[in-house]
Amino acid sequence: MTTSIAIDGPAGAGKSTIAKMLAEKMNFTYLDSGAMYRAVTLCALNKDIDLNNIEKLSELVKNLEIDVEYKNNEFKIYADNNEITNKIRSDKVDKNVSTIAQIKIIRDELVEKQREIARQKNIVMDGRDIGTRVLPNAEYKFYITATVHERAVRRYQDIINRGENNKDFQEVKDEIERRDKIDSNRKYSPLKKAEDAIEIDTTNLNKKEVLTKILHIIKKGE
Ligand code: C5P
Numbered sequence: 001m002t003t004s005i006a007i008d009g010p011a012g013a014g015k016s017t018i019a020k021m022l023a024e025k026m027n028f029t030y031l032d033s034g035a036m037y038r039a040v041t042l043c044a045l046n047k048d049i050d051l052n053n054i055e056k057l058s059e060l061v062k063n064l065e066i067d068v069e070y071k072n073n074e075f076k077i078y079a080d081n082n083e084i085t086n087k088i089r090s091d092k093v094d095k096n097v098s099t100i101a102q103i104k105i106i107r108d109e110l111v112e113k114q115r116e117i118a119r120q121k122n123i124v125m126d127g128r129d130i131g132t133r134v135l136p137n138a139e140y141k142f143y144i145t146a147t148v149h150e151r152a153v154r155r156y157q158d159i160i161n162r163g164e165n166n167k168d169f170q171e172v173k174d175e176i177e178r179r180d181k182i183d184s185n186r187k188y189s190p191l192k193k194a195e196d197a198i199e200i201d202t203t204n205l206n207k208k209e210v211l212t213k214i215l216h217i218i219k220k221g222e
Contacts, residue, residue, distance in 0.1 A: 003028070003122045004137075005218075006130035009144035010180045010191060012151035014202055014210070015126040018144060020073060021211050023124040026218075030070045031117055033127035033134065034097075035077045036110045038088035039066050041097045043079055051099050058105040066113065091166075094175060098182040101128075107188050128183055131194030140218055141197035144210070150203045152176055 005028070007019045016032055023030035040061050049056045067078040076085045087093075100106060107129075114134045118125060125134065131141035146154075152173035159167060183191040193199055198217060202210050 002119065003139050004118050004135045005124045006135050006138040006141045006194070006197070007124065007126040007144060008128055008131050008142070008191070008193070008197065009126075010148075010151065010183070011176045012155045013144045013146050014154060014207065015144050016075075017207055018202075018210050018214070019124045019126040020075070021207065022214060023070070024073050025211070025215060026122070026124070028122040028124050029117075030075055031068060031114065031123055031125045032075050032077075033110070033114050033125055033130060035068070035075070035085075035088055036066055036113065037101045037106070038093050038097050039077055039079050039084060040064065040106055040110070041093050041100045042084055042088050042090070044100065045092055045096065051096060054103060054105065057100070057103060061106050061109045066110075068117065094179075098179045098186075102182065102186040102188070104188045111189075128191040129189035131197045132192055133189045136194070140221065141194050142214060142217075143193040143197040143199045145199065145201050146203040148173065148177055148180070 005022065005026075007015050009015050020030050022028075043064055044051060044057060044060055047060065049060060051057070065080050067081075069076045069078070076083060077088065078084065111134050114125065117123065118135055127134065131138060131143070152169065155176060156169050156172045159165070159172065180191070200210060200213055205213070
């Protein structure tokens with residue numbers, strides 16, 4: 001039996017940073033489920049597939065080999081053996097990923113892959129539907145939030161730190177709000193706090209404080 005920790009929440013809440021720190025502390029593997037939706041989106045865009053063409057997208061996701069790797073605290077993702085870890089963070093993928101993630105057949109395929117990975121190793125998995133759908137029996141479930149303003153500030157800072165000074169703050173904030181709206185209102189597995197998830201508002205907390213909170217909760221449950 002493996003142990004799973006689910007971390008869900010809206011865009012830019014810091015899920016992946018916290019999930020990686022937690023995975024390191026617990027000596028678990030880490031899966032960024034959003035990266036899988038991004039990988040399908042990138043491949044669809046590269047192949048010029050019309051994002052309304054469900055049949056073509058379904059064929060794409062069924063034939064695409066997505067591999068993930070988590071080593072030395074670094075998460076990597078591959079599509080048909082090509083590493084695409086950085087490419088999936090492009091503006092174009094950002095703009096289209098939530099559209100792709102609404103499609104049932106794509107979700108069904110990716111959820112199956114995510115469950116398969118969780119069966120093999122102790123895992124921290126982050127996303128939007130991990131606690132509600134992918135791993136409803138996860139031992140621990142967290143729902144990480146922050147105000148939209150704070151999430152936009154953090155995203156904007158990330159962009160500046162990467163030296164990609166190509167967007168202004170308002171654009172970053174609008175993009176986060178747009179994605180949250182689609183993710184929360186879609187028909188299949190919308191972004192939602194699982195009933196048994198513990199919500200942590202990180203607006204006024206730094207990464208270390210969030211991690212300490214989570215570790216405290218996990219220790220109490222042991
Ligand atoms: O986590 P990240 O922001 O990279 O996710 C990108 C997008 O992938 C989300 O905005 C959402 O549309 C989709 N996603 C999802 N279910 C997940 C993870 C991500 O629908 N479990």
